Amino acid sequence: MGMFSFLWSWLPGWNGLPWLCLGSSPVDSLLQGLIGACGIAVLCNLMRVHLFIKCLSDPEMWSTERDRLRLPGRLVETVHLCVLMIILSLVGARVGALVVLEFSLRAVSSLLSANQGSHHSQLFLLCQYSVGCALTTSLSFLQEGAPHGTLNLLLSAGLACLLMWHTSSLVKHVCTMYELHSKQRYCGVCITLLTSWHAIPSLLSTSLKITFAVAGMASIYLINKDFLSTSEAVRFWTPLTICYTLLVIYMQEEQQQKPSEQVAFQTVFVRMGGLLILMLTVGKWLDVMHIIFSLLGEVWCLLRAGAMMEVCRKQDSFELNYSRRSRSRGQLNYSLESRRNATNQQD
Numbered sequence: 001m002g003m004f005s006f007l008w009s010w011l012p013g014w015n016g017l018p019w020l021c022l023g024s025s026p027v028d029s030l031l032q033g034l035i036g037a038c039g040i041a042v043l044c045n046l047m048r049v050h051l052f053i054k055c056l057s058d059p060e061m062w063s064t065e066r067d068r069l070r071l072p073g074r075l076v077e078t079v080h081l082c083v084l085m086i087i088l089s090l091v092g093a094r095v096g097a098l099v100v101l102e103f104s105l106r107a108v109s110s111l112l113s114a115n116q117g118s119h120h121s122q123l124f125l126l127c128q129y130s131v132g133c134a135l136t137t138s139l140s141f142l143q144e145g146a147p148h149g150t151l152n153l154l155l156s157a158g159l160a161c162l163l164m165w166h167t168s169s170l171v172k173h174v175c176t177m178y179e180l181h182s183k184q185r186y187c188g189v190c191i192t193l194l195t196s197w198h199a200i201p202s203l204l205s206t207s208l209k210i211t212f213a214v215a216g217m218a219s220i221y222l223i224n225k226d227f228l229s230t231s232e233a234v235r236f237w238t239p240l241t242i243c244y245t246l247l248v249i250y251m252q253e254e255q256q257q258k259p260s261e262q263v264a265f266q267t268v269f270v271r272m273g274g275l276l277i278l279m280l281t282v283g284k285w286l287d288v289m290h291i292i293f294s295l296l297g298e299v300w301c302l303l304r305a306g307a308m309m310e311v312c313r314k315q316d317s318f319e320l321n322y323s324r325r326s327r328s329r330g331q332l333n334y335s336l337e338s339r340r341n342a343t344n345q346q347d
Helices: 002-010 026-055 063-068 074-090 093-112 120-126 128-142 149-184 188-224 230-255 261-282 285-304 306-346
Strands: none
Touching: 026 074, 026 120, 026 128, 026 149, 026 188, 026 306, 063 306, 074 128, 074 285, 093 128, 093 188, 093 230, 093 261, 093 285, 120 188, 120 306, 128 188, 128 285, 149 188, 230 261, 261 285, 285 306
16 A cells, blocks of 8 residues: 555646646636647648649649548548547647647758758648647637636637638538639639639748747746746756757658658657656656647547648659759750850850
């Protein structure tokens, strides 16, 4: 009995669901999780529209990939949304903040690297779970101390569900009618997409920059508010900085390899494994539990977006090879033109 009492003293107090949720109210945590899950769904729906229209640029080459991008049944989408909502509700603000900071640093490093344009579309799909954590973290920060926090979250959840429903309807319309409507040009939605579908990545990029900028400030505040002294904060931030630096170096090396589904999952396990070891060293047992939930969330998002990731990899590889051939052809034409000019001058 003494051994069990000793082990029990290391665990957080067990009071049911509040032990799993850092939020003071389970209802608020569920609403925040729902908003985060809806944000992920909106991101995936817009990327699905962009990739589907991109495949229609060459229907014969991308016919198989286009069929894989069609939206699955409503039951599958509902189950996916509910699982994400539960996972994001269980993950506390502290671990959510760590996920946000880790992805922000990784995204900045990726965009500043030499291969910033090669896997840009894949980055939108790799950040799904981080977007959910960014939304829940920002809401935890903005709603802290609000007199009507639950009502505010309820209104936000309604707006998020409305956006998700509209983007899901857009995906269904595009997958079934876009090819016909874009030729006959009598559908306003399809005509708008025909002229502006190239701007979807720019729209997503701007939205994500704003989201992670707010979430980054909220993450720093939520992490620092638990420290009672500067020395305690230094003891936490020093190993965290070292851990994140090593993760960024690892990601830079992974970018040199050919992207694949195995590499994506391997990267997730390395990232979450690094955070898990860090929390075992300087964190709490509750943080360890939440990192395990985060690992499940990352894997769940990647499994759900597997078809889109594969299409992105094929399209990126095709565009990279095309640009290389165009560059080589341009250099060859320039060399031939230079020789022709030199011959004319000699004559």
